[in-house]
Amino acid sequence: MSACGTRAISIIAFIGSVFSPWYRWSGRRSPDNNVCINVATYGRGGRWTMTDRGRDALRQTEDSFTVGPSGLSWDGTTLTVDINEVSTPHCQRVQGTVKIHPAAVTGVEVPLTADGAHIWRPFAPTAEIEVDLGRSGWQWRGHGYFDANFGTRALEADFGYWTWGRYPTKAGTASFYDVARRDGTDLEVALSFDRTGGVSVMDAPPKTRFRRSNWLVKRETRADPGTTPRQVKAMLDAPFYNRCGVETTLHGERVSGVFEALDLDRFRGPWLMPMLAVRVPRRPGWNFGD
Template structure:
């Protein structure tokens, strides 16, 4: 991933282009063409990444949810269940499996509205479940457990018990919710000073599930030290 300026952005009703990478709809499926080359001070320092990701929704949801009382931030799970196919040319790997498509939008930066959040998504039989909770910038908290049926309709469920998870190597706090308050980390895919993405096994709504889980500390993200470090992790182009 590369941070880019306004001149590298193009978007329309059915596409979003950033540099040489492109997201576009073909009928009911989303195709993501990836063409990335990390460059630092004008010099490539990592092999190029090139390939395609295809997301085919199995259900659609038109619902959106406000994350704060003032309505500055909204979240929507466009496709709570999807099939996904990854076909990479560089590196030469491919796989297929289950997927998910959501989005956030708002009238202010996320770090201005929130201090922390925890999120997870799991397939529950033919349905899908999403757990969302966090701390707003004013210190208030929010939490919801949503269950999407086979038609994509989401409804609030009683919140399962809190389930603590071990901190990451960067000492990022992680937590989730599960039946009987027990969950375990199966693997951590992304571990950074302010963000972690993990696979978490638990029991949810009476079923054994393997969830994708993320922890985000926006307090850490907005700190001057992390902001100084970011270009070394994700290069910036003018």
């Protein structure tokens, strides 16, 4: 998010594009044949890109990840994202560079299921971000975050609902993962990260509901007793997924960060896939020699 709070960007690199209808329709047999770098910008003139590509578009090295015309690279201190995508439905070019400068890189891994089939890896919970998309108003700096999720089963096979939140604090970053598993158990993760990469388990305030999304997705995050979180910036609003800027209170500190809610009961409904196909075009071929 920008320091002024008016702009934001989300970038997700996929091998096995979990929200792609094309991946589901393929039977999810070949993750490397459904790859994507999803870029969403929020604020005036915000755009959405999520092109599902085939295995010919994928290139990987120890310190780089490329999908067609876009890619990520790591030089030991900075993660650089080179973006060259086309938005839907506007069909406009989204092109430029984003740099994420971590304050530190953690060694934390959190299993989200008892058998370790799903792992959350918060690489850099505290970071600075530098955005230059070559358009008026889209050169800015702010606070950033870099994590990853790994899984060997479909999300909707193991989870019914989850929320995630990341809030910059005076000490560094507070991050929450609250998961309702399909086996009837719940997982509650509350971690505090300092600026050197140190991590400690938080005494988490209670889960507190706030207004549902426009698609009526349930939303709840952590907040001190007697306080209520509130949305301060609209971002992604979908029938099964909500991302927004949220202000809440944690141990007396008023903080603003990014919140996500994912309703996987809705996501596994077959009625949703044709809707997603409109926002997620499929481009199976790519030639790096072009």
